[in-house]
Amino acid sequence: MHQSETGLVQRSAPGAGAIRQALQEQIAHGLLPAMERLPSERQLSELFATTRITLREALLQLEALGLIYREERRGWFVAPPRLAYNPLARTHFHAMVEAQGRRPATEVLAARQMLASAEICRLLELPALSSVYQIRRVRRVDGRLVLYVEHYLNAAYFPGLLEHDLQRSLTELYRDRYDIRYGEVRFEILPTALLPEAAQALRVAQGSPALHITRINHDQQGRLIDCDLEFWRHDAIQVRVEVPD
Amino acid sequence: MHQSETGLVQRSAPGAGAIRQALQEQIAHGLLPAMERLPSERQLSELFATTRITLREALLQLEALGLIYREERRGWFVAPPRLAYNPLARTHFHAMVEAQGRRPATEVLAARQMLASAEICRLLELPALSSVYQIRRVRRVDGRLVLYVEHYLNAAYFPGLLEHDLQRSLTELYRDRYDIRYGEVRFEILPTALLPEAAQALRVAQGSPALHITRINHDQQGRLIDCDLEFWRHDAIQVRVEVPD
């Protein structure tokens, strides 16, 4: 459909698809390095001779592919390589991230004892009016916010939990202070969008695509000890599971 | 910010978020049954007293949440419940779907013998210039297209494969004709967008969010026999993995 009627007629409307491909190619060839900010939407729309809405459509497609991401009201950035994540592995976040040559960080948003919600009672198989510890954290890789987690711990197994340093790995804390190790693990993966609280914590637009992973952990004695509700930026990970026969 | 200056001033612009919530509530309460078509975008935008672009933004948010989906140029539909899927399970698609009270269907798009691409050589650990069988299929649940798969089989292990009925389960075919059963399984999950071929096969807009699952299967003797490249509609499944310690 090359309707090049005359040499003068310029392909006036590249369209969102073509813009996406152009940017995609630049990224693939490393002309735009990881975590580098793209030019502003207005500059790009001028560059591609189109409107901001069309240009934005192209950016949203790249976001869906996981090639770029945004920080709310700060701009668009080139996405770094995905983290390989095995939810079955017993290793903790910092070890996993460092093993891949990346820089991990954890921030505790809040920690408290509370009544288990209906959802948490179901996951931890607790009776009504049970008490749990809730820990809300965000985690970074190379400085970038990638994960919002809510941990819920069966309070019966972790007396005095809140007095410990919660910034460190819970896996280590369990082992050192409570002599508890992970046994059977179960998890669920749900592709969805970020809920308001998670979106705010990760400072991304509400409704951004995300991967919701629910982990349910037993200890070495088979007791159901805790569960994690994880919300990952969808472009930040690559789940990899290996299980021998 | 309720600037209700006079009683006459009507809240003119509900905004995409409010529209999303309104529709979300209707869906949650079952007023809009699963797989039912929503009114047209123009009707909805009139109903909510806004533009089509804003209304579309709300629909895209609901799509990201997995609550509604579209069929290209046919309209928006309420998403049915997700299918629980365990990639580690040895059971085949039809059995899995029926076990959840749903109606499965499979269509073979194409089947051929071909040279393995670099990517396939890597996955199947094959030397250069190896021959593989490629089978491309789409699968439905309750009539809805949900999965596009490309199977790649090490041709050395499956002589005369193309002469068999490929519409049935490969698991069964392996067992009945080649005395091959699944052993160790490895898989990867990548949240991304649909590639052009997958989008076309599933008849959805290119760039729709999707879950890309790569399965690598060994047989009972530990031989690497085949791999599947699966592209799921992101709202169609819920991956669930259980592994004893």
Place this chain on the structure above:
DNA sequence: TAGTGGTCTAGACCACTGA
């Protein structure tokens, strides 16, 4: 053929970020 979703134009105002 009427109506649909897919795409695009050409602007606008706002809240917020970063210098």
Place this chain on the structure above:
DNA sequence: CAGTGGTCTAGACCACTAA
């Protein structure tokens, strides 16, 4: 305070679907 992304208005044309 200038510039940014986030959001919105009010249209338009096209390819395609379904009757």
